[in-house]
Structure formats: structure tokens, C-alpha cells
Amino acid sequence: MKVRIEEGERQRRRGESMRRSAKKKLEIKIAELEAILAKERAKAQKYKKRYQRAKKEGASTTSPRTAVKALLGRQKAHLDPILNQVREQHPDVCTLHFFSDAPATQYRQKGNFFHLSTEPFKYGFKQISWHFFEASHGKGAPDGVGGALKRTADKIVAHGEDIPNAQTLYEKLKGQENCSIDLHFIPESDIEAKPEVPAVTAVKGTTRIHQAISMKPGEMMYRDISCLCKWEEGTLDCSCFNLQKVSLLASDQSKVHVKEPIKSWRPEVIEEKHIGEWCVVNYDNDGYPGIILDVEEHSVKVKCTHNKGINKFCWPSPRDDINWYGDWQILCLMPEPQLVNRRAFSVEPSVWKYMEDQLQ
Numbered sequence: 479m480k481v482r483i484e485e486g487e488r489q490r491r492r493g494e495s496m497r498r499s500a501k502k503k504l505e506i507k508i509a510e511l512e513a514i515l516a517k518e519r520a521k522a523q524k525y526k527k528r529y530q531r532a533k534k535e536g537a538s539t540t541s542p543r544t545a546v547k548a549l550l551g552r553q554k555a556h557l558d559p560i561l562n563q564v565r566e567q568h569p570d571v572c573t574l575h576f577f578s579d580a581p582a583t584q585y586r587q588k589g590n591f592f593h594l595s596t597e598p599f600k601y602g603f604k605q606i607s608w609h610f611f612e613a614s615h616g617k618g619a620p621d622g623v624g625g626a627l628k629r630t631a632d633k634i635v636a637h638g639e640d641i642p643n644a645q646t647l648y649e650k651l652k653g654q655e656n657c658s659i660d661l662h663f664i665p666e667s668d669i670e671a672k673p674e675v676p677a678v679t680a681v682k683g684t685t686r687i688h689q690a691i692s693m694k695p696g697e698m699m700y701r702d703i704s705c706l707c708k709w710e711e712g713t714l715d716c717s718c719f720n721l722q723k724v725s726l727l728a729s730d731q732s733k734v735h736v737k738e739p740i741k742s743w744r745p746e747v748i749e750e751k752h753i754g755e756w757c758v759v760n761y762d763n764d765g766y767p768g769i770i771l772d773v774e775e776h777s778v779k780v781k782c783t784h785n786k787g788i789n790k791f792c793w794p795s796p797r798d799d800i801n802w803y804g805d806w807q808i809l810c811l812m813p814e815p816q817l818v819n820r821r822a823f824s825v826e827p828s829v830w831k832y833m834e835d836q837l838q
């Protein structure tokens with residue numbers, strides 16, 4: 479009898495001690511989660527304050543990523559100082575090779591290709607070859623440069639210095655002793671002051687292009703894969719990988735060798751007169767048909783549909799998807815889509831094909 483009581487008592491105690499330790503563990507877990515939550519709240523508050531401050535000061539509230547994308551669209555602004563420098567420091571150079579990530583947006587394509595096949599010639603260069611790496615490929619010099627700058631910036635911040643804007647970042651990086659990377663600061667005003675790209679011929683299958691070559695102003699050759707097999711003989715335009723040729727100046731149609739005529743898919747600038755029209759928004763390389771609700775300088779407000787499958791779109795519910803986009807994010811204008819059932823609609827097959835060609 480006594481033995482049984484002791485056994486029961488022992489079990490009860492063991493159970494209680496297990497419950498206590500489980501409770502303790504949960505309490506620790508809750509405290510941890512609360513700490514994370516507080517941290518996230520503080521972060522959100524910081525970003526909110528930063529946004530409001532920027533808005534109050536009339537500064538740009540666009541995210542740095544959006545701003546950089548717009549900058550890349552206006553290639554010329556950031557090409558100028560580099561072309562100048564190479565010309566001055568290495569006057570014998572006549573062939574230029576550029577290495578960059580892939581051209582993604584339609585806006586970038588036009589500006590990029592046009593400037594690439596005109597600007598360097600103005601500085602006296604004779605041949606230009608531009609190699610586009612796929613995203614997260616070509617880990618070498620280009621990524622190394624970016625990585626080195628990022629690490630340096632991290633180090634500066636870790637030492638307690640603030641980097642509130644691009645100008646400061648530039649000055650601090652420039653001030654580093656062993657910085658062997660050439661940096662150029664391009665103020666926003668410079669980017670905006672650059673003239674627009676004239677009407678140029680669209681190039682087919684831009685997202686597949688990995689090498690663009692120009693040996694004559696306004697003329698460009700391109701292929702899906704880079705080739706430099708005759709480079710040592712001074713030839714960039716070997717016929718490998720189906721080299722194509724295109725004249726980018728619309729006025730020079732006689733020399734155009736594009737496979738089929740391409741009509742213009744979007745106006746040079748989206749204006750107020752386009753309010754109410756349908757367009758396709760390029761968001762992170764996905765196409766979203768939508769209606770233009772408003773237009774302000776370089777920005778377009780669009781009510782977007784969501785994709786529900788192959789050429790199938792519908793309005794999101796319960797909430798509308800209305801946002802401001804950069805002008806360059808408008809891939810093209812399009813006719814009103816057709817309803818395929820009560821909720822979903824399809825865009826014209828030609829528009830769908832264009833979206834597929836331009837976005838990957």
C-alpha cells in the first residue's frame with residue numbers, strides 16, 4: 479500500500495515539473511517573439527518617418543530601386559562621364575566593351591540601344607560591343623565592383639556614420655583610402671535634363687539579346703549569345719549565333735533588316751490624353767493589363783488586373799489594385815480586352831505575344 483502511494487506521488491511530481499518547464503519555455507519563446515515584434519515595429523516606424531520627411535521636404539519618395547531603374551533607362555546620363563574619362567586617359571582606345579546585367583524593360587531597350595550605337599562615336603570610338611549578363615550570372619568584375627562598394631558602405635555605417643543619401647554615399651566612398659573603383663556622381667537634375675530618345679525602331683526579342691555591337695552610328699547588330707571568336711583579328715561582327723542587324727533611326731528605314739515590320743507599341747511619353755486607355759504595366763518583369771487613371775510628370779496611375787493563367791486576367795477582389803508607376807514601366811498601350819466569361823478577360827493575341835516577347 480505504502481509503495482503504491484509513493485509511486486503515485488512521484489508521478490504527480492514528475493508531471494508538475496514537466497508542466498513547469500514547458501511553461502517556462504513558452505514564456506521565453508513569447509518574450510523572444512515580443513522582442514522581434516518590437517524591433518519590426520520600430521523599423522516600420524523609421525521607414526514611415528523617413529517617407530514622411532521626404533514628402534515634406536518635397537524630395538522624391540520613390541524607392542531607390544525605382545530611381546535607379548529610371549536612371550538606367552536614361553543611359554546617356556551615366557555614360558557621359560565614363561566615355562569622357564576613357565577618351566582622356568586612354569586616347570588610343572578605339573573599341574569599347576561594356577559588361578552589364580540584362581536589359582529588361584522596353585524603355586531601357588530603346589534608350590540603351592540608341593545611346594550605345596550613337597554616343598560613343600561622338601567621343602571618337604570606332605567599335606562598341608555590349609555584353610548583357612543574365613541576372614545573377616557573370617559573377618566577375620561587374621558584381622565584384624558592386625559587392626566591394628556595398629561592403630565598404632556597410633563598414634562605414636558600422637563605424638557609426640550615417641549615409642542618408644546618394645551624395646553622401648558617393649563622398650564617403652570616394653574618401654576611402656584604398657578605393658580603386660572610379661565613381662561618378664550623377665545628380666537627379668542631370669538625368670532629367672538629358673534629351674529624350676528620338677523615335678527609334680523597336681528591336682525584336684530584346685530580352686533574349688546578350689550581345690549588342692555597333693560599328694556605325696545608329697546601326698546595331700545583335701545576337702542571343704555573345705561571341706568574340708574573331709576579336710583578336712579586330713573583328714567584332716563574326717556571323718556566329720545568327721547575328722542580326724538593325725538600323726535604329728526610324729528615318730533610315732531603307733537599311734532596316736528586322737524580320738518583320740513592327741508597329742509602335744507605345745507613345746514616347748504617356749500623357750493626360752491617355753487617361754482612360756488600356757495599357758500593360760511591367761512590374762518586376764510581369765505584365766499587368768490595366769486602365770490609366772491619372773498621369774503626372776513621369777508617373778502613371780493604373781488600375782491593374784491580375785493574371786489568372788495564360789492570357790487570362792481579372793479584376794482583383796475585394797480590393798482594387800491601384801498604384802502609381804514610372805512612365806518607363808508602361809510596356810505598351812492596348813485595345814480594351816474581351817471578356818471570356820463573367821469575370822475573366824483576354825487581351826488581343828498580338829498584345830499577349832508582345833508581352834511574352836518583351837517580358838520573361
Ligand SMILES: [Zn+2]
Pocket residue numbers: 705706707708716717718
Ligand atoms: Zn564568332
